Every structure is written in structure tokens, then in C-alpha cells.
Amino acid sequence: NEVQFAASNKLKNTNYQNVYNDIANVIRENDEHDDYIGSGPVLLRLAWHASGQFDSKQEIKGGSYNGTLRFDKELSDPSNAGLKYAFDLLKPIYKKYNHQISHGDLFTLAGVVAVQEMGGPKIPWRYGRVDGDIETVPLNGRLPDANQNANYVRNFFHRLNFLEDKEIVALIGAHCVGKTHLKNSGFEGPWGAATNMFTNEFFRNLLTEKWVLEKNEAGNQQYNNDKGYMMLPTDMALVQDGSFKKIVEEFANDESSFFKVFSSAFNKLLENGIKFEKSSPVLYFKTLDEQDI
């Protein structure tokens, strides 16, 4: 049930470091987004949502391959509220490369750029996804519900073929950047403490802060501390479950361990359901800083 693809020759001529740099420059130019958090976090969420609706048991499998998040049918899924802004940031880049890059490749590459430009680990990436038509849009409602517990989280990620707790905890560690917005998801915060630096701080906060469960203005329960930080119920699940909690402690004490697991798990998320040819190269990108740009 894997998707075959043929990477057309045109793709091979595209210098993907140039595409990376164009996306990285869009992040630099839009640094005022969301009270100067910037647009890294929302681009990272776009790449995750473009890939996280994968379900190998369904007729229409989802995943990043068909680039279906470009269709309103999927972008209007309530789970994707707020992502139109991110897609609009990428449209000029899609036009510039004039069909030499697919939407699936563009959305997933944007996630790699966001993580690396926010100081996170290098993420290996491959091109060759081919845009599918509107019939390939998966049903809405396949992305996770934040009002849930550890078993829900574990089962959800099992659907995405993440069978190891380490991968699940690492992926949710992406909540070290950005924030929740009441109008998008019915959750709000953190206030002031939201960051655009990709670190293991999320895990340290889970363990060291005093969390109080409160009902927010939208009537949803969330955990708040006295510094204006917040955690979703599914975030807190990571310290309510014994196995998850051991991994949170490992990542809180060793950022390089978090980075290593996140890098391979995020790559796997972005490639779910896709069979790449043996010959298709695994690309690693330099950050703008590393290129002195």
C-alpha cells in the first residue's frame, strides 16, 4: 500500500538549497508575525499537517505525497485553522519554481527549513512527491484532538506507524516553538513565553513548572502556570504516563538525544506512505547562517 512515484528529470535540476534559502528568507522577512514569534512555528505546523493525515488503512491514504493541503477542501478542516497564512507565504516560491517543485515537496521542505532555521537538528529530506488531484484529498478529521490522554496519543501515532514511545514524545517536543491561538484551536497561550528557538525547553517545563488545570475562555481545559506558560491535555499526557515520562526526563536532560530522535521521526513523518527510488538522493541543507547569508 505504498505509493510509487517517478521523480521527473526536471526535479533533479532544481537546486534545492536555493529553494531552502528562499523559504528561509521568507521566514526572516516575516519576523513580525504573531507578535514577533515569527513564521517558523506555523510553517513547521503546516509541514506536520500536510503529512499527519496519513492512514494506510484508508482508501485515500493521505500523507504529504499528493500535496492535498493546497485544496480548500483540506485547508478548511478546522484542525488546519491558521495554516492558510503559512500556505500564502509559500505561494510565491511555488510560482518562482514554475512546476519544478511539487506542493508536497514544498510543504515538507518548509518544515525542514523551519526546524533548522530555528536552531533545531538537521533533517534529512528527499524530493519526488507528485501533486495529486482533488480526489486524493483525505477526509477531514484525521489530525489529533488536544483534549485527550496518553492512550489516545499513543494510538494516534500508531496509526502514523510510530510504534516507539521515543518517537512520539520527540515529535510532540515541537511544541517548544510557537503558541496556541484561541481563534484557531480553542486554546490560548503561552503568553510572552512563546519562543521561536527549537530546544528541549518544552520537556524541562513539563517537569519543573507547577501546572494548574483550568477552563479557558473557549471552555476547554488547559494547564497553566504562574508565568503564563500553558500545556495542552495531550502535552501533559507525556508526564502522566510512566513510559512517556521516562523519555521526557531523558530529553529534558540531554538535548542532543531529543534532537537525534526528532530528526529521524520528523523525516519519517514527512515521508509516510511514500516509496522513494533507491537512486533518489537524501539531501541535507545548510542554514543561512552556515552559508554566511
Ligand code: HEM
Ligand atoms: C498529540 C499530537 C498533537 C496535538 C493534539 C497538537 C495540537 C496543537 C494545537 C491545538 C496547536 C495550537 C494551534 C493554534 O491554536 O494555532 C498546536 C500548535 C503547534 N503544533 Fe501541535 N499538536 C500535536 C503534535 C504536533 C507535532 C507532531 C508537531 C510537529 C512535529 C506539532 C507542531 C506544532 C507547532 C509548531 C505549533 C505552533 C504553531 C503556531 O505557533 O502557529 N504539533 N498543536
Ligand SMILES: Nc1c([N+](=O)[O-])cnc2ccccc12
Ligand atoms: N509553546 C507551547 C507550549 N509551551 O510550553 O510553551 C506548550 N504547548 C504548546 C502546544 C502547542 C503549541 C505551542 C505550545
